[in-house]
C-alpha cells in the first residue's frame with residue numbers, strides 16, 4: 603500500500619506505507635542501532651530530525667516506558683523497513699508520523715553519499731507527494747534552529763538526589779535520563795539546570811562538577827552554556843557528553859564543524875590513545891570537534907575516521923566524550939567515564955594532603 607511519502611532535498615519522493623499518520627519535516631539521518639529503539643526515539647538529541655533505522659525490523663520486543671530517555675518521542679518522524687504494531691501504535695498516540703515498507707538501504711546509501719539532508723514527510727490515507735514536498739519547502743537547516751535548546755531543556759532547576767556525596771550541576775541542553783541516573787547511582791546529587799542558566803546561578807550552587815549534557819542541533823546555538831564553561835574552567839571540574847563535548851571545546855578556543863552524515867549507532871569503535879584499548883560505543887551526532895583548542899588534549903579517537911572522541915585537560919580538570927558512555931541504547935563498556943568524572947569531584951570533596 604502506498605500512502606506515505608518522503609520528499610528529499612534535491613526533489614525526489616520515496617513512497618512507503620503509513621504506520622502513524624501526519625506531516626513533518628526535519629533533517630534526514632540514519633542509525634545503525636539494532637536494539638534500543640525506545641531509547642533512541644526518546645533521546646532529545648534527535649529533535650528536528652527524521653530518524654531512519656537501517657536495521658530492518660524495529661519493535662519486536664514491545665514498548666515499555668521504563669526504557670524511555672525522556673517523556674516525549676523526539677524525532678519529528680520515523681522511517682524503517684518494518685515497524686511492529688506496538689511501535690506504530692505508540693507513534694500514532696504520540697502524533698509522530700511513521701513510514702515503513704520502503705527500502706531503507708536506498709535511504710542510507712543516499713544519506714552516506716549526499717550527507718544529512720532536509721526532508722518532508724506526509725503519511726496517512728489523505729497524504730499526497732505534494733504534502734511531503736510542501737513540508738520539505740518549509741524545512742530549515744539544522745544550524746538555523748537557533749532556539750532548539752529551549753524546546754528540550756527543563757525550564758526550572760530540578761534536583762535528583764543521590765546520597766549527597768557530590769553535587770553535580772547538569773546543564774540540560776536536552777539531557778538523556780540515563781546521564782542523570784548514572785550520576786545519581788554513583789552518589790551524586792544532580793541539579794538539572796536550564797540550558798540558558800547564568801553564571802550567578804551556578805556560582806550559588808557551588809557544584810563539585812559542572813556537567814554539560816548531550817542535546818540536539820548545532821553547538822554554536824548554545825552560547826549561554828559556552829559562557830558557563832568559559833566562566834568556570836579552572837575553578838570547577840567540567841565534564842561533557844556529545845553536544846557537551848562540542849560546547850566545552852568551543853568555549854575553550856576550539857572549533858566544531860558539521861560532518862557529512864555523522865555517527866549514529868551502537869557499535870562505533872573508539873581507541874584510547876594512551877592505553878591503545880578499543881571500546882565499542884553508542885553514538886548519535888552530526889557535528890564534531892574540528893580543533894580542540896590549546897587547552898584540551900585529544901585522548902580518544904574514532905577508529906573509522908580519527909575524529910576526536912575524548913578531550914581532557916589535567917590542568918583545568920576537564921573530561922569530555924563525543925560518544926554516549928551512559929549507553930541506553932548500547933554497550934556498557936565505557937560507564938567508567940562517570941567514575942572518572944566524579945573522581946575529579948573527589949579531589950574537591952576530600953582533598954588529599956598534597
Ligand SMILES: NC(=O)CC[C@H](N)C(=O)O
Nearest residue numbers: 816817819844845888889
Ligand atoms: N547526541 C548529541 O548530543 C548530539 C550533539 C549534536 N547535536 C550533534 O549532532 O553533533
